[in-house]
Amino acid sequence: MLSLSYNQFSGNISALQSLTLLESLDISSNQFSGNISAIQSLTLLASLDLSSNQFSGNILAIQSLTLLESLDLSSNKFSGTTSAIQSLTLLASLDLSFNQFSGNISAIQSLTLLASLDLSFNQLSGNISALESLTSLQLLDVSNNKFHIPSSLRPFFNLSKLKYFHADNNTIHADDHEMSHSSTPRFRLSSISLSCCGSVGSFPKFLYHQSELQHVDLSNIYFKVDRFPFWLLENNTMLVTLNLVNCSLSGPFQVTSRVHSTLSYLNISNNAFGGNIPARIGAHLPFLVYLNMSKNYFNGSIPSSFGDTSSLQILDLSNNQLSGEIPEHMAMGCSSLQFLGLSNNKLQGSIFSGNFNLTSLLELELNGNNFTGMIPNVLANCSYLYILDLSNNSIYGEVPSWIWNMSELAALDVSRNQLFGRLPQWRGSASNLEQVAMADNQLEGLIPRAICSLNLKLQFLDLSMNSLSGTLPSCFKPGSVREVHLFKNKLQGALPNAFHDSCLLVTLDLSYNHLKGNIPNWVSNLSELSYLLLRRNHFEGEIPIQLCKLDRLSLIDLSQNNLSGGIPYCLKVSALNYAIEQNIWLRSSLDDINSSMSIEVSIEYTVKSRSYNYKRRMLQYMSGIDLSSNKLTGEISFETRNIMKLFTLNLSHNSLTGPIPQVFSNLKDLESLDLSYNNLTGNIPVEFGGLHFLQYFNVSYNNLSGKTPERIRQLGTFDESCYVGNPFLCGSLVGKNCSPVATPLTPKALVGNKEDHGFIDMDAFYASFFACYVVVLLCITAVLYINPYWRQAWFYYIQMAVDSCYYFVVDNFPINFCSGNM
Known part of the structure; x- marks a missing residue:
């Protein structure tokens, strides 16, 4: 016997080929690699374990090891077929899991002594x-392969010793012959797992003959049954786990008529169950540890009998239509509860208004209900609370100061309530906070310096849509922050240096505030920045050229400021689906909860002259530049390769000059282009007709000339309002004929060294103006000379005007002043 397991050996195993008398070899959990041809000479082996290495290639070398009783090749990189094991007829245990084997398994049918067979995670x-x-x-695991398995399990009916059958992530299909056969399976399963996909109609009949089941997982199989299979509980009194997630089950949920003393895990989430949750569910299933009934259509109140399940640790009733209050008996009796999810229901009243004993809570999610009242002080006793989500309710009052003393709290979301007052001061106990969201309340005053205690771990901050004023404290420098949302407040002063070293920052939204000064050059340090939103502030100066160093920009909105100068030609913007998507997820602290928390914030951005709120799942497909309503000058110039995936561009309401860049016609993904209210000249590029996704186009109120584009393809969807205010445009859209005179030869075409003034010949204009001026003077002189009556009247009116001016000066200025000038 030779055992070298759990070491750091590497390389090939050629040195083993001389050990021909070995009967047992275990070299598992090392870093051996290459093929296994060296073992073909070890013909006396009865046990061979090569698991958890990096072996590759085929397994033909083992076909000579005919005395093998146990073979473990799991967690390697073997490939090819399994034909080599056909000769190993003495095998009692075979594990080929976590490899890359393919083809059929006909070679295994000769291994009639097998008691344990694991073929999982192959092809x-x-x-x-x-x-x-x-x-x-006794044990068969074929999960995560490409088998087509009949839901009746008819091929296994004669395997009388089979206890454990796992076939997850294959294709489960209905057995057409099940209705015509009434045979009973010989096996008595303890565990069955068929979770994956497929539509099988009703529950397989073999389940009705099972009475020793302990673990059942039939998730993601569409049964289309209109009631809960309570008979599984009644027939299997030793059942511990029942998993029926996403099975298209509907109708009422029923429990057994008597107490089930072993069921501890029940998950029926993501189905279509309706009606009330049975009032006696807690009394009939008193030993539940995990209960997930989320994403159904349950209505009515939460049964108070949940308080009888003193062992319950996980309770998820979210995304239903439950109403009423949280039962006081549940708040007292579920003393072991660690996760309580009641979000997205119709619950109301105060939160935990009565007695409370849920001091073991780690995660409390009550968002999306109609709760009123204040944040209950009894939560201060939950010293291990990790996630607290009370958002989207009608909670009022001030944010209690004890929240900041929750030393384990990692995520706090009280957004979209009616909280008021100032942000409370705290003393640094909340330094473990990673996500803080208090948006859309009525909070006011300054942001306290105590926020600096969050510098170490803070990843997400959302204080938007409040009335916070002043500036961020100078000590606030969160090095790990990924998203900052402070829009629609009353913040003042210059852009704070708080984010100077926030190199992981993805979103910075400071729109709709009163910030002023220049956009700082240190913005180039934000190498991960994707969304820069500074809309409607008072920023001035030039757009910093350092923005060109940001390779991952997706949206930049600097509109409605006082920015001047030119547009940096080197700006780079692309959608996140062409770069790397960034998300902030807070994993559940509980091993039994397969979920995570992400506080999702909408970003307001103007597209097609309208403002929309976009969530991240939409933002990842967008890219845009909005520099409208500033004082920008100069010509429009972009490096085409930097904006090839641009979707929206808004440069309206500036003082930009020069022609419309023809390279815009290469932006094949462009959906919205607004260049209105500038001083642009020249023609509208006819190539814009090739922008097949263009849905909004506006070049009104410029100095464009020439003929409006033909109304073909995408340009055919835009009317005259898109071109109005350009006096030198012609065509049917602007109601002006394009005659040959309307487009004269430019001075450059006539004289190479003269300036081009569009339609006006300036030399002819000056000459004609001077001639007209001389003619008018001569006409006046001739009339006065010929007609003495008009001449007398002319000089009379001149004398009257002089006298009026004199008396006006005498009456309105001091005498000494007037006399001194006479």
Whole structure:
């Protein structure tokens, strides 16, 4: 016997080929690699364990090891077929899991002594009935392959010793012959797992014959049954786990008529169950540890009998239509509860208004209900609370100061309530906070310096849509922050240096405040920045060229400020689906909860002249530049390769000059282009007709000339309002004919060294103006000379005007002043 397991050996195993008398070899959990041809000479082996290495290639070398009784090749990189094991007829245990085997499994049908067979996590396919001859099997795992398995399990009916059958992530299909056969399976399963996909109609009949089941997982199989299979509980009194997630089950939820003393895990989430939750559910299932009934259509109140489940640790009733208050008996009796999810229901009243004993809570999610009242002080006793989500309710009052003393709290969301007052001061106990969201309340005053205690771990901050004023404290420098949302407040002063070293920052939204000064050059340090939103502030100066160093920009909105100068030609903008998507997830602190928390914030951005709120799942497909309503000058110039994936561009309401860049016609993804209210000249590029996704186009109120584009393809969807205010445009859209005179030869075409003034010949204009002026003067002189009456009247009116001016000066200025000038 030779055991070298759990070491750091590497390389090949050629040195083992001389050990021909070995009967047992275990070299598992090392870093050996290469092929296994060296073991073909070890013909006396009865046990061979090569698991958890990096072996690759085929396994033909083992076909000579005919005395093997146990073979473990799991967690390697073997590939090819399994034909080599056909000769190993003495095998009692075979594990080929976590490899890359493919093809059918016909070679296994000769291994009639197998008691344990694990083929999971490969690419095997073919007829599963090849296993029906393995009458000694007790454990069979074929999960995560490409088998087509009949829901009746008919090929295994004769495997009388089978106790554990796992076939997750294959294709489960209905058995067409099940209705015509009434045979009873010989196996008595303890555990069955068929979780994956497929539509099988009703529950397989073999389940009705099982009475020793302990673990059942039939998730993600569409049964289309209109009631809960309570008979599974009544027939299997030793059942511990029942998992029926996403099975298209509907109708009422029923519990057994008597107490079930072993069921501890029940998950029926993501179905279509309706009606009330049985009032006696807690009394009939008193030993539940995990209960998930989320994403159904349950209504009515929460049964107070949940308070009888003193062992319950996980309770998720979210995304239903439950109403009423949280039962006081549940708040007292579920003393072991660690996760309580009641979000997105119709619950109301005060939160935990009565007695409270849920001091073991780690995660409390009550968002999306109609709760009123203040944040209950009894939560201060939950010293291990990790996630607290009370958002989207009608909670009022001030944010209690004890929240900041929750030393384990990592995520706090009280957004979209009616909280008021100032942000409370705290003393640094909340330094473990990673996500803080208090948006859309009525908070006011300064942001306290105590926020600096969050510098170490803070990843997400949302204080938007409040009335906070002043500036961020100078000590606030969160190095790990990824998202900052402070829009729609009353913040003042210059852009704070708080984010100077926030190199992981993805979103910075300071729109709709009163910030002023220049956009700082240190913005180039934010190498991960994707969304820069500074809309409607009082920023001035030039757009910093340092923005060109940001390679991951997706949206930049600097509109409605006082920015001047030119547009940096080197700006780079692309959608996140062409870069790396960034998300902030807070994993559940509980191993039994397969969920995570992400506080999702909408970003307001103007597209097609309207403002929309976009969530991240939409933002990842967007890219845009909005520099409208500033004082920008100069010509429009972009490096085309930096904006090839641009979707929206708004440069309206500036003082930009020069022609419309023809390279815009290369932006094939462009959906919205607004260049209105500038001083642009020249023609509208006819190539814009090739912008097939263009839905909004506006070049009104410029100095554009020439003919409006033909109304073909996408440009055919835009009317005259998109071109109005350009006096030198012609065409049917602006109601002006394009005659040959309307487009004269430019001075450059006539004289190479003269300036081009569009339609006006300036030399002719000056000459004609001077001639007209001289003619008018001569006409006046001639009339006065010829007609003495008009001449007398002219000089009379001149004298009257002089006298009026004199007396006006005498009456309105001091005498000494007037006399001194006479």
